Amino acid sequence: MSLRDKTIVELEEIEEELNEQEDEHGYSNFSMKIDVYKEMYRKLSLLVRQHNEDVQSSLDYVKRKLIYCLIHYGTYLKTEYQKDDYLATRCLEEALKYDKTNPLAAYRLGFLSYKFNDYTKAIQYFRNALENDQYHKQHLYQLNEQQQLNAHLYLTNCALHIAKETYEKMNELPLAKTQEIPKQELSPLFRSLIDNEKYLLEHAFYKLNNVERTTCSKAECERLISRPPHDTLLVYFGDRTIVTVFNGEEATLTQDQGNMLSYFLLNSSEAVPATRHDFSVVDTVIPNTYITNVSRLRRKLIQHGIPSMIQTKRYQNETGYYYDGSYPFYIMYRSDEEIEYR
Structure with a gap:
């Protein structure tokens, strides 16, 4: 039976099964999740058009989750570890179908069009991004100052x-x-x-730690990765993969793991550890899921020779985690992109 033949309740059950598989295996089938959300959105939209206003809030909620997956995970649908520009383009175009005023989706499409030398299309996307950013100030996906400047330069x-x-x-x-x-x-x-x-x-990349944030070139990031300073943790959001490096040891991270590690490094402390609520962007994170995801991240780092730097502490009746400050670090990512949990 195809998703189109499923009821909304059955689609919700499939979503729950996918979440359970994520807890068990440590990775998500975002391709399937996007298909489920699309079908849920279609069915709920029909009910709204039939003047069933009680489901409007459910429609808005599903729409937020669908757009979130298309923007943040569309680029990783084929594999959790490697980006795909062409797939990202298709997903961002779909995001704009559901949210025509999304500044970030238009901006990233402009960047990808420019990268592929399609300057006419890039102009259209960058104009839309700037106009949407100006006239929809409360939008969830606003451009940051660097993106605004870059859009004008592009x-x-x-x-x-x-x-x-x-x-x-x-x-x-x-x-x-x-x-x-x-x-x-x-x-x-x-x-x-x-x-x-x-x-x-x-100024293509940000290079930051808990003291300062500077801009640098991609070449400078790659030089730092190839000759890393001793006893310093590097987290590099490259154009294809996300890697963390420490004293010659290297681990490839998923997007979620890279975002989570960056958040711990930048925003947590023993006084205020990060709880699951810090990662609840469009949905509530289940406590066991959060604990499992952090455990997998810590285990991966240790398995690749990277010492434990993320500690556990009970905080406001929640399990919290924090960076213990044992080693200096640098996080590097494209100024055109946003790290999810910053």
């Missing part, structure tokens, strides 16, 4: 790339060789293009 570069390509094509036309046409002085604009590209490259 927009400028898209226009310059298109002008450059158009000018070059115009000079190749037969009439351009026989008729006197206006000579475009584009050199200053090309210099602006180069300067903007240089800025975007040099």
Whole structure:
């Protein structure tokens, strides 16, 4: 029986089964979860159109979970450990179908279009991102200041790339060789293009610890990973994978594990440990699920030769965890992206 033939109650049961499998195996079938949420959204939408207003809150809740999965996990659907730009594009496009004013989805689509040299499409996405960010101030997925700045730089570069390509094509036309046409002085604009590209490259990543946050290039991040300082934990959200490195030992993390470790490093302490409520973005995290996920993260780090730095403490009647400060650390991730739990 296909999902389309299931009732809403049966779909909720499938969602619960997927959550239980996550607890048991340590990873989620987000491809299946997205399909379940899509079908739940379709059925609930029909009920709302039939003036069944009692289900509107359920529809809004399912919509939030669906968009969350499409934006945050769409890029990892094929594997928990490796990003896929083309898959991410499809999922972000779907997110905009359910939420046309989502600034972050439009921004990331603009970034991916620019990356693939589709400057016309990138202009459309960056404009939408900035307009949505301006006119929908309370949106859950607002752009940060760096993303706002980058969007303007990308927009400028898209226009310059298109002008450059158009000018070059115009000079190749037969009439351009026989008729006197206006000579475009584009050199200053090309210099602006180069300067903007240089800025975007040099500020492509954040490098931060519990004291400061600076920007740097991807090359600088990779140099640090290849020659890590002694007794220093590095967490690198690369373009393909998320890795943590310590004294030559390396472990590949899932997106959830990378986000969780980063949150512990940046936002927890013995006085205020992180509880499951700190990770309840669109849904309540079950206590056992939280404890299991942290245990898996700690076990993975230890198995890869990374010493225990995350300690346990009871806090406000909840199991909490905190970074004990035993080693310095750096977290590196693209300034175009948001770490989920910051």
